[in-house]
Amino acid sequence: MTTIYGIIGPSDAGEMAAMAGRLTHHGAPGPVWSPAPDVRFGRVGPGAAPALDGDRVLFAGHIVGGGGTAGQPDGITPEALLIQALSLNGPDALAGIDGGFAVALVDPSGRWLHLARDPYGLEPLSFARLGRGGIAFAGEYKALLALDDVIARPDPDAITHFLHTGYCRPDECFLADIRPIPPGHGITFGLDRPAPADRRRFALPGPCTSTRPPEAHAAGLEAALTDAVRRRLPPAGSPPTGPIGVSLSGGVDSAFMLAAIRACRPDADIHSFTVGHGEDDPEIEGARLAAAHMETHHHEVILSPRDLAAILPDAIAQVEDPIGNEEYPCLFAMGRVAAEHVDTLFIGNGSDTLFAGMPSHRVAHAAFARPRLRRGLEELMTAERSGIPPASRAGRLLLHARHGDHPPAAPPPVNGARHVVPPVSFTPEAPEPLTRMLHRSIADYDGRMGAQHMLFAGPGLSVRMPYWDRDVIRAAMEMPDGVKIHDGQGKHVLRSAAARRLLPPAIAWRRKGIQQLRHDRDFADMLDGLACDLLHPQALDHRGLFTRDQIDRLQAARRDVYASADAYRLWSVIVVEIWARLFVDARGARPAR
Template identity: 30%
Template sequence: MCGIHGIYHLDGQPVQPSLLSAMGDVTRHRGPDDEGQHIDGACGIAMRRLSIIDLAGGHQPISNADGSLVLVCNGEIYNFRELRAELQAKGYRFKTGSDSEVLLHLYDAEGDDCVHRLNGMFDFALWDARRQRLLIGRDRLGVKPLYVLQDGRRVAFATEAKALLALPGVRAELNRDAVADYLHLGYVAAPASMFKGIRKLPPATLLSVENGQVRQWRYWRLPTAIERRWTASEWLDRTRDQLEKSVRMQMVSDVPIGAFLSGGVDSSAVVGYMARHSDQPIRTYAIGFEGGEAETLYNELPYARQVAGMFGTQHREIVVKPDVVGLLPRLLWHMDEPVADTAFITTYLVSEFARQDVKVILSGVGGDELFGGYRRYLGGHYAARFNRLPGPLRQLVAAVAARLPADRHSGLLNKLRLVKGFVASAGMHPDDRYRSYLQVIGRAEVAQLLVGGSPPGDDALARAFAGAGDADALNRMFAVDAETQLPDDLLMLTDKMSMAVSLECRVPLLDHELVELAAAMPEHIKVPGGQLKHLMKSALGDLLPQNILHRPKRGFGTPMGAWLKRELAPVLRGLLAPAVLERRGLFHAPVVQRLVSDHEANRIDGTDVLLAMMNLEIWSLLYLDRRDPADIAEELKRLVTA
């Protein structure tokens, strides 16, 4: 695990070591244990290392025997031992015990096709001196991020966008074309980034530079064919076996490992299978919030304690009243790009807590996408019921629902929020209905909000739907999630927030073999009769108790909406004040003020869109105005005390 970066000068100009050092200095938090670089004329690749496997011998860059191939790799290759044995049988000799060296020799044996053999989370850069060729790549699901700068003179890459800003002639500029989609979705979807001129390499993608030519291609896509021959019991057995295999594989480490434990189905399953395959108690970490009703809704500690007790873990938990004002500037600097998902705060806090003991953590991220765990997957189910009502009654219910209050941080008002959303979308095309659940605000509202309106054309969701194939409705939604929200929101924040404290976070529920299995599972097996996550829960029946399997679902976020009405209200109004908006020149102040008022009055739950705008302003202060995170935090604290 580390951060990688590099430069290829298309004009043949030699790479200066100081440039690679400057890029690495920016991402020291990703790899505090070691650093290294390799330069061959116009190409230079480098890394910062967090030592996990082969602590003494795993230094990078790593080369083959004659030095013709040189590699830097970020992440972990979980099947490296099997691949190593196969390569040794073919005569390849290894000088280290690291997983990265396997990729080096596998490329020598199989060329670009080597990526099809890898089970892991990774991004890598490989210099082939024989061909004077640079190859960079990213794992199938996009667990590890990778940014690319291509300006006609050079191709540069880095695990974090901020490292590219260290290069001569590169300055942080706002990508205005990305702002509309960011407001619409709450994150910037690949290949765009919030930086003008810097893009993300999409998941499952390779990019090569050879003979002055840059070529990019996709090497894997989520399968779209549904397997209808297997019985329900066969699906149970295959799912149970693959879940356990995925967790077991990702426990490989030469340093202590732990697990995040919320007490939900996904994290509890990970911990349960870890316990089966460890001769030592598993270390588990949980987080809760102190405060009123809103904080209580996010407090899952009793469930986490129950699971920890069942499996005899070394359990630690932290109850926090986070200094959000102090955290936001620093965390958004680490994020590289703004995001409206409050899980980035929670993920950072529990990662910082776990890092006191371990360098590797396993997370349950991905289970809801794979096995149908989100309420939004039931839109078609409830729409079919609603549309069976007589027309006049539907009109009456829709009129009443439109007037319902909404607040996700109150038990009752959150239920009303969900009813309001389901009813409003019941008559839509399935793709549009699903978009209404995913969006922060609609594209029409974005156009009203933005100075100059919203740019026309397809967005990330439209492209994802177009490529989702003709699978059944549920797996079509999963395919869209796998192209958009999963890599560009959940996995991005998981990587950035854990690596901010030099913690490697693994996601065994997104093992690509498990993902391919889930993608082939028919909807009536996954969520029969609207029962969310039915198949997965059934598969875990011998591992977890019923009250854990069927407990109320709660997201891994914060009660941000409630805080924006209380202690953070001065920060909200300060960051979105008319004078601030006019100076930045992005948003129409009257529209913003109406959103703030509607949120405070519970007419809407505007948590996501307000946080999206707040975080974009903080990001702008950091990167466009080049201000220090601590300085911004002090300014925000003054707003609160005033």
């Protein structure tokens, strides 16, 4: 996996070398060149070299042949395709290119630099203003911190949003002076005085639900996903490129993807990988079932809480903003095993967002379908997210039904934060309010939420995400709400599509969980041990984000073990402190262990 970096404004070779040095987990640094006065471009990773078709384009990621362009003919580089598409259709051409990419482009006049990301943010790209004037940009913001005049200070508002929701807003990261290019956006900088001169969102197709019967939607989805997989595999008849890797959970999304790969390449050498907490982990059991049915070389990664604590600094150093819960360090451990066997890894990220696979989607669907319950469900979700007690009787009853006499604690306030996270609101939009809500989620989707590209960059894996295919997304946006959630079950149409011809019912209709550890006494002891090591009064005073009484309140929620909601409150504060030690104190240098 190649990544990119560069500087607009006065710079020297030493600064470019310092930035490249933070990115060597992608591979060897490639050449550095100047496409215009006071502009330097560089790449790090396999085959990193200037484009043969002109050196004014800097590209990372992959373009899928046939995805909104004329395809990618043999011998034509992605850079050449981008130049051709942009010259014909302008910046909006990027919305029609399928794949995940980050691009920097100097226009032919030499006066403007354009930075852009693919419509769904699968490839990361951030920038920072330099104290001397100018900007620096990079696929990972740890490279920006190699420059002395990029300030490393936490953003209390972004951290507050993370503590309440589990993620950052698309144009924010944990650092106040670094900003991501939002997914599907292009930002233009004038080279004579580098400041954002224009920011625009590339056009995306809106929801357009169809009245076709459910069987027709399932058939269309099966065809779309199979074609998306086929276009991400090496061309048939091409020289062997080694075995194909698949990240396999216990649910239908990754099993369906695996079945599509097998349907496209019946004789392929496929290695599947899964991670969990032991033999009785439902995700381990489900992945094993799918791997046996599809005859893969299957690899299981078993982690204990002690293992998780040991790899956590490396995982956060890799992923940067530690968004989510323990799923990303688990996947990080799995990726290191996968890299020993394969170069390309297919992952099923995106299906939950497209086909309403999350518990919050089922809650929203119920709120839209039953207006009398809407307020209570909104208050339930707000209480779980922000700890605000429900005001209505319905909300209190729903909260008690979910959490008994011990509702989730409120996230600790972050010193210096001004951002107030709004309460959850399920405002219906006719027609098909759930599909319209999912479309907004897709439009704001940030690849950090999946984080797989960043997680697997360290082992050097090339990642493929067929669910983030334009035709698959279009098929999802044509489906009415009742096709996605049926009888309270999410991803109903995905299961129907998988069961048509590719998967047996025992796999297609199997209940999906989350790749996580068991929240038992060992897990609680691990959290308390990390809190003791990292969140002692001297450390908290030095950091200035939290106070010790807030940590004591979180730890007081433990009985014999932590309830999952309370465990994640403490987990979130712990990972913020680890992140701060890596990216504020050490300015993005790799951890010593």
